[in-house]
Amino acid sequence: PSALNLAVIPGDGIGPEVIAEAVKVLQAALPADVTLTTTEFPFGAGHFLETGRILDDSDLDELKKHDAILLGAVGGDPRDPRLKGGIIERGLLLKLRFALDHYVNLRPTTLFPNVESPLANPGDVDFVVVREGTEGPYVGNGGAIRVGTPAEVANEVSVNTAFGVERLVRYGFAVAASRPAKKLTLVHKTNVLVFAGSLWQRTVDRVALEFPDVAVDYLHIDAVTIFMVTNPGRFDTIVTDNLFGDIITDLAAAISGGIGLAASGNINPDGTFPSMFEPVHGSAPDIAGQQKADPTAAILSVALLLDHLGSVDAAARVSAAVSADLAARGSAPRTTAQIGDAIAASLT
Amino acid sequence: PSALNLAVIPGDGIGPEVIAEAVKVLQAALPADVTLTTTEFPFGAGHFLETGRILDDSDLDELKKHDAILLGAVGGDPRDPRLKGGIIERGLLLKLRFALDHYVNLRPTTLFPNVESPLANPGDVDFVVVREGTEGPYVGNGGAIRVGTPAEVANEVSVNTAFGVERLVRYGFAVAASRPAKKLTLVHKTNVLVFAGSLWQRTVDRVALEFPDVAVDYLHIDAVTIFMVTNPGRFDTIVTDNLFGDIITDLAAAISGGIGLAASGNINPDGTFPSMFEPVHGSAPDIAGQQKADPTAAILSVALLLDHLGSVDAAARVSAAVSADLAARGSAPRTTAQIGDAIAASLT
Ligand SMILES: CC(C)[C@H](C(=O)O)[C@@H](O)C(=O)O
Ligand SMILES: CC(C)[C@H](C(=O)O)[C@@H](O)C(=O)O
Secondary structure, three states, X not given: XXXXXXXXXXXXXXXXXXXXXXXXXXXXHOOOOEEEEEEEOOOOHHHHHHHOOOOOHHHHHHHHOOOEEEXXXXXXXXXXXXXXXXXXXXXXXXXXXXXXXXXXXXXXXXXXXXXXOOEOOOOOOEEEEEEEOOOEHHHOOOEEEOOOOOOOEEEEEEEEEHHXXXXXXXXXXXXXHHOOOOXXXXXXXXXXXXXXXXXHHHHHHHHHOOOOOOEEEEEEHHHHHHHHHHOHHHOOEEEEOHHHHHHHHHHHHHHOOOHHHOEEEEEOOOOOOOEXXXXXXXXXXXHOOOOOOOOHHHHHHHHHHHHHOOXXXXXXXXXXXXXXXXXXXXXXXXXXXXXXXXXXXXXX | OEEEEEEEEEEOOOHHHHHHHHHHHHHHHOOOOEEEEEEEOOOOHXXXXXXXXXXXXXXXXXXXXXXXXXXEEOOOOOOOHHHHHHHHHHHHHHHHHHHOOOOEEEEEEEOOOOOOOOEOOOOOOEEEEEEEOXXXXXXXOOEEEOOOOOXXXXXXXXXXXXXXXXXXXXXXXXXXXXXXXXXXXXXEOOOOOHHHHHHHHHHHHHHHOOOOOOEEEEEEHHHHHHHHHHOHHHOOEEEEOHHHHHHHHHHHHHHOOOHHHOEEEEEOOOOOOOEEEEEOOOOOHHHOOOOOOOOHHHHHHHHHHHHHOOOHHHHHHHHHHHHHHHHHOXXXXXXXXXXXXHHHHOOO
């Protein structure tokens, strides 16, 4: 008998709806001897607009007491001037990734049976993107001078460290080694971003020596977008930086049925801090509260959570239940709760 | 009667083959009273491996004497250690773009009739990407310390100036205003790259006031990749930075029939320096010298060249000839020269 102490951040828009289903499925999937305790946190754009608070150090301290975090979606109306400049995204989502050292941003892509792809001939799509989560152009180390004048200069700095790149690359090789295809593709733009590119390439080359059974190749980020729509089956494990990973995981989601199905884990593999699991999609304020949102991405994020916590069997059962549910889906629309109920019921 | 003094850089791999057809078509398309003079320059990976020279200041001076530059493709075997780190790409291609102040990188995307898209339902695809060419993460302002040690830090700096962003954005609005749909989409990642993003967004907002008939919207780079495969018809004129433009133009090419059809212009709108026209594809060393390469992208680059030089009619005739040739293509393969011959013949 053990306990799972989960922090839940439903967030904004459709976040609360999809999270309700994710928790339902988590409860159904957990072994009977595990006691689930959930604590809700109100963070998000709505909370910020009401209270002026996004995420304090004391909030972080509270979150750190949990075994894992499940997040729905955060973000308000993009036209709201009070939410300009990604204040919620950076103050909440990115702050969590950085403060909790989520250096692995894990985003699997599978084209499930019966799911339509916008590609005419997608073939078998089954790969995972291991995106760096705490470095690159996301570090906020830019700056600007003479703002608002004709002489303005605005710089953004991508910071890449041997420490940060190596731990991510090692994780990527471990993922690749655990998969049947055992193939790792480094994605970067080494012909232009030569300093960062060289560090990434040298690190992959060196760590590769320890994984002789993993085949390694390299693609420029621009070329990746081509293969993603012409031959996504060529990918198995992609290792890449924070920004390139952001870009290709949205594309990967799009070709495999949409971000409504894309799950992600913000992982601290060391276990120093709780990892955080969230669907890739946003808060979709336009359909919020209408039970129109597809909770599948949130539910698949639960599978990643279970896997991360060592409940490998439960994780596999959730994935299989989602796959079966998708395979059986017809054209009749179901509510968010109906989808969650069906998947949860199939687990018990 | 006038003269067109063209510098030609056939380059490596399939470059010379496709350029031969492009020049053939240019010759056929030019008004009878225009005398075409071409001067070939040997630059490329092959030239570098033979001579150790990539592009000197004296070479630049020679090139500057021409009305325009037509470039095939440059780049050798990527596994050749002598060509590591994008030495040719940066020393030749990017050096030309920077030295000749090609601040507009113009990349139209059209899905021509009879051309297959990897998308099941591409719909009408007809948009143009106005990519910045002289700033952003391409400036080479990065650096690294403690290289090769566990304490290495490698930084890349994206430099964005009001000067550089405004001239590009103005060009973008002029392009949008000249097109039927009159819609401009700024593409960036303003929620993360806040300094550069803010400069881009403010510049677009300000210039937009001068173009009241152009509709303006904004998309994050990650969201763009989704729409590119689910609804490319939503795009008309995209304005974006150097790196984002690099990424989405390869994706745009892929969804509209492949980089074998994608043309580009590296444009100095001020006319201070010659502009340069090149297919988006690379040198494809694996099929070089076999007359297997499709010269269409190079030929469409000639249309951009003619347009830039003010031969608007001739440009339109080349585009129409390409469109007709594509529409008539069957499954029987033709040689590079056969395609060029057919398109040139249809112009006379
Ligand atoms: C919301 C945004 C800051 C975030 C990112 O860029 O990482 C999102 O796009 C994602 O991929 O999780
Ligand atoms: C070869 C490379 C430097 C170049 C770029 O990144 O601009 C190419 O990809 C392009 O798009 O023209």
